[in-house]
Amino acid sequence: MPKNIDPQAVRRLGAQLRGLKVSAERAAQLAVEIARVNEAARAEGAKNDFNDQPTSFAVTLATLAKP
Amino acid sequence: MKSDLLNMSLCEVAQAIRKKRVSSLEVARACIERAKAVQPAVNCFIAIEEEEILRAARAADRAVKRGAKLGPLHGVPLAHKDMFYRAGRVSTGGSKILRDYRPTVTATVVERLAAAGALWLGNLNMAEFAANPTGHNEHWGDCCNPWNTAHITGGSSSGSGAAVAARTCYGSLGSDTGGSIRLPAAANGVVGLKPTYGRVSRHAILPRVWSLDTVGPLTRTVRDCARITGVIAGSDPLDPTASAHPVSNYERLLDRRIRGLKVGIPRNHYYDGITRDVRRAMDESLAVLRSLGARIIELDVPDPQHTYQLTNAIGQVESATIYANWLRERPQDFSLVVRTRTEAGMLVPGVSYLEALNARPRITAEFVRQVFDKVDVLHAPVMTMPLPTRSETAPGGAGEVMDMLARLTRNTRPINFLGLPSLAVPAGFTDNGLPVAFQLIGRPFAEDMLFRIGDAFQGETDWHMHEPVVPKLL
Numbered sequence: 093m094p095k096n097i098d099p100q101a102v103r104r105l106g107a108q109l110r111g112l113k114v115s116a117e118r119a120a121q122l123a124v125e126i127a128r129v130n131e132a133a134r135a136e137g138a139k140n141d142f143n144d145q146p147t148s149f150a151v152t153l154a155t156l157a158k159p
Numbered sequence: 160m161k162s163d164l165l166n167m168s169l170c171e172v173a174q175a176i177r178k179k180r181v182s183s184l185e186v187a188r189a190c191i192e193r194a195k196a197v198q199p200a201v202n203c204f205i206a207i208e209e210e211e212i213l214r215a216a217r218a219a220d221r222a223v224k225r226g227a228k229l230g231p232l233h234g235v236p237l238a239h240k241d242m243f244y245r246a247g248r249v250s251t252g253g254s255k256i257l258r259d260y261r262p263t264v265t266a267t268v269v270e271r272l273a274a275a276g277a278l279w280l281g282n283l284n285m286a287e288f289a290a291n292p293t294g295h296n297e298h299w300g301d302c303c304n305p306w307n308t309a310h311i312t313g314g315s316s317s318g319s320g321a322a323v324a325a326r327t328c329y330g331s332l333g334s335d336t337g338g339s340i341r342l343p344a345a346a347n348g349v350v351g352l353k354p355t356y357g358r359v360s361r362h363a364i365l366p367r368v369w370s371l372d373t374v375g376p377l378t379r380t381v382r383d384c385a386r387i388t389g390v391i392a393g394s395d396p397l398d399p400t401a402s403a404h405p406v407s408n409y410e411r412l413l414d415r416r417i418r419g420l421k422v423g424i425p426r427n428h429y430y431d432g433i434t435r436d437v438r439r440a441m442d443e444s445l446a447v448l449r450s451l452g453a454r455i456i457e458l459d460v461p462d463p464q465h466t467y468q469l470t471n472a473i474g475q476v477e478s479a480t481i482y483a484n485w486l487r488e489r490p491q492d493f494s495l496v497v498r499t500r501t502e503a504g505m506l507v508p509g510v511s512y513l514e515a516l517n518a519r520p521r522i523t524a525e526f527v528r529q530v531f532d533k534v535d536v537l538h539a540p541v542m543t544m545p546l547p548t549r550s551e552t553a554p555g556g557a558g559e560v561m562d563m564l565a566r567l568t569r570n571t572r573p574i575n576f577l578g579l580p581s582l583a584v585p586a587g588f589t590d591n592g593l594p595v596a597f598q599l600i601g602r603p604f605a606e607d608m609l610f611r612i613g614d615a616f617q618g619e620t621d622w623h624m625h626e627p628v629v630p631k632l633l
Contacts, residue, residue, distance in 0.1 A: 102506060110505040111487055118499075125503045129475065130511045132468030136522075137514030144517040146370075150357055152520035153578050153603040154404055156527045 095131060099123040161189040162326075166626065169235055169329035169383035176234040179223060183234030183278065187216035190236040190280055194327040197629045200308050202300045203321040205241045205251060207281040212236060215278045231386055233276030238328040240316045241282035242289060242365035243269050243374075252365040253285040253315075255298040255492045256485055266363035267398065268332060268374055268391045275390045280328050283318025289334055289367040290478070290497045291315060292342050292567050293552045297494050301549055304346060305627040306593050309548050313346030313567075315339040315367075319377045320347035324627055330378040330387050334364065336371045337470065338541075338571025341583040341598055344377050345541035348585045348594030348625060350384045350613065351377045353571075355603045356578035357402035359388075360395035366481050368474045369400075370516060371575045379623050381584065381613035385409035388606060407607040413614040418452030420612065422599075423534030425460040429570050433543040440587040440595045441540050447619050448538070448612065456534050461526050463573035469522075470576045472507055472515040479504025496554045523577045531602040536612060539570055541596045545589035574600055582609040585622040594622075 103119040106112035114122065164186055167175065175181045194207050219234035241251050244262035251257050273279075284302040286294065294302040294317030302317035304310040305325040312321045316333025320343025323331050333340040335353035344351025352375040359374040366372060376387035389409045395401040424430075424445070433441070449455050479486070479501050482493075486505075490498055530537055544566060552563055574581045581600045589595050599609045617623055 106502075106506055110483075112502060112505050114502065118502075122503050122506065125471075126506050129468050129472045129503070129507055132465060133472045133507075133511035133514040133518075136465065136469060136518040137511070139521065140514060140517045144520070146513060146516040146519075149370075149516070149519050149523070149578065150400065150402065152523055153355060153357060154402065156524060156531075156602055157404060157604040158602060 095127060097123040097127045102126065161192065164189045165193055165326040168380045169378055170380070170386060172329055173232060173235050176219070176223065177229055183216040183219040184213065186234065187212050187236050187278060187280070190328055193325065194280065194322070197305065197325045197327060200630045201303050201305050201321050201325055203284050203302050203318040203325065203327065204238070205282045205284050205299055205318070208279060212278050212280050219276065219278065230274060230276035231390060232272060234278065235276070236278045236280040236328050237272065237330050238280040238283050238322050239332040240285045240319050240334060242285060242334060243332055244363040245269055250282070250365065251299070252289070253287045253296055253299055256489065262363065264363045267360040267395045268364070271391050283322055283331060285318055286315035287494050287497050288482070289315040289336060289339055289365065290500060292338055292564060293549070294343070295549065295552070295554055297554070303549070304546070304593065305629045306348065308630060310546050310593055311346060311549050311552055313342035316343045316377065320344055320349055320351070323347065323349045323377050323379060325629055326626060330376055330383055332374060333377050334367065335373050335375060335575065336367045336474070337575050338568045340375050340377060341541050341571050341581060342567065344583040345596035346546050346594060348622065348627070349377050349379055350381050350585065350623065351375065351583040352384050352388055352606065352609070353574065353581045354388065354392065354606055355402070355580045357400050358580065358604065358606065359391050360398040360401040362395055362397035368477045370473050370477060371470070373575070381582070381610055381617050382410060382413055384582070385413060385610040385614070404604045409607050409610050412607050412611055414611070415615045415618045417448070417612050417615045420453050421534040422448055422453045422455050422612070423530060423537045424455060424457045425537060425539055426457050427459055428462055429460070429539035430543065432566070433540060434545060434589070436545060436589040437540055437543055437595055440589070441597055444586040444597050444616065445538065447616055451615050451619065453612070458530065458533055460530050460537065463576070466522065466573050466576040469515040469518060470572055472512050475501065475504030476507050476512040477504070494554065519576065519578070526577055527602050535601070535608055537600040538597055539600065541570060541583050541598045542567055543570065545591045545595070546593040570598070579603060580606045580609060582613050584613045584616060587622050
């Protein structure tokens with residue numbers, strides 16, 4: 093289960109960081125959504141290596157192509 | 160005669176124009192007439208450029224007459240999802256916000272199609288900002304399925320699927336970020352290629368998610384798809400993500416010999432929840448491949464379940480970045496669906512976004528080794544259920560609607576995360592009379608293998624020859 097995120101914090105940070113104004117109800121939905129995404133990324137990130145970098149994806153595809 | 164012309168494949172009509180059996184002008188006129196006839200019922204066009212295409216067709220005919228060197232698409236009318244920029248011409252992205260947007264640059268793929276001789280019939284309807292899988296569009300009107308206008312076309316390249324199926328043009332460019340070429344191809348009974356990430360330049364196209372966007376053709380035959388892909392694929396100095404990996408001569412490799420090739424059937428995930436009629440179509444398509452000498456091999460594939468949320472992390476953050484200014488300055492001009500799908504990206508931590516991106520090479524490498532060390536391609540349904548109606552999937556619907564949308568894309572989204580090529584091929588009809596398709600998934604840059612198998616399948620079947628009867632044409 094994803095760790096809960098406080099909808100109030102979502103509402104406050106959304107407004108302060110990005111000027112995002114949402115209702116309390118919408119903040120609750122966003123909190124669930126963000127928690128889900130964040131947990132999945134964190135779990136997968138635990139398997140990443142410190143040398144990994146996003147640009148290596150293109151190299152990976154080229155390497156995996158049939159010779 | 161007009162119907163015969165419109166039922167020709169792209170390669171056939173290109174050959175007929177080249178051999179002077181038909182003029183480009185006749186072909187363009189037939190396409191315009193058909194486009195105007197189906198538009199009231201299907202709404203697949205945002206703009207039809209009648210005068211421009213007639214002028215271009217006359218010029219194409221003059222070139223044939225004087226014996227000029229002709230490109231592989233010479234004189235052939237195509238129409239494209241309204242997101243491929245042409246300098247000075249409106250490109251709406253299916254949105255209200257870009258209703259009058261005139262970019263100052265032209266997409267590399269547009270330049271390449273023009274250099275190959277293709278004509279531009281018009282701009283096609285699409286999901287707003289390429290952001291939904293159904294074909295609903297509150298700004299330009301829903302695009303309706305030509306097989307049954309009560310049903311969805313699939314999206315986001317909704318107009319591309321519908322326009323090609325309805326015989327208004329011989330091919331179309333679409334884009335695929337989570338299924339947006341394969342879904343409308345499957346829903347409309349046409350072929351659609353989502354190429355390997357980086358196979359086709361994305362310079363000067365409307366971005367949706369930089370890390371997942373791909374550009375590819377929708378056509379009626381696999382050979383047509385191979386021809387267009389051969390024209391547009393390759394490196395591009397204007398797009399650093401476009402790969403320098405060599406482009407095969409896709410058409411030359413279509414020898415219809417697939418004996419001994421290994422076609423994998425996933426035991427897990429991709430057939431979960433499949434309905435009886437879709438299953439039947441899949442089994443029949445496999446029987447055809449087996450009869451051609453392919454070896455059908457069942458295998459376990461890495462479970463893609465965890466990739467959905469990783470895809471969301473990437474997609475939400477990148478699209479929120481792309482739309483950030485508009486979300487702040489004119490949020491009312493987005494549909495509620497697009498706005499709400501994008502908002503979360505504002506608050507996903509940057510570290511989570513990069514963790515998702517960094518996991519991609521490892522997950523893709525695992526998938527490719529586990530699957531493509533054993534088989535040449537993977538075969539799976541594009542969708543595991545019959546095509547729903549527009550009302551069943553209408554924006555603003557209850558939780559069931561979201562569940563249905565997730566189900567529509569469950570077999571397409573993982574392939575975008577993995578960056579692999581996938582070809583959607585028509586495989587018959589479900590019990591509700593609507594098209595159904597399988598997808599062939601390959602290792603990176605194995606588009607040639609997908610085309611070979613898809614073309615061999617079409618040599619033995621005629622699903623791609625079926626033509627929808629659009630209400631206006633009855």
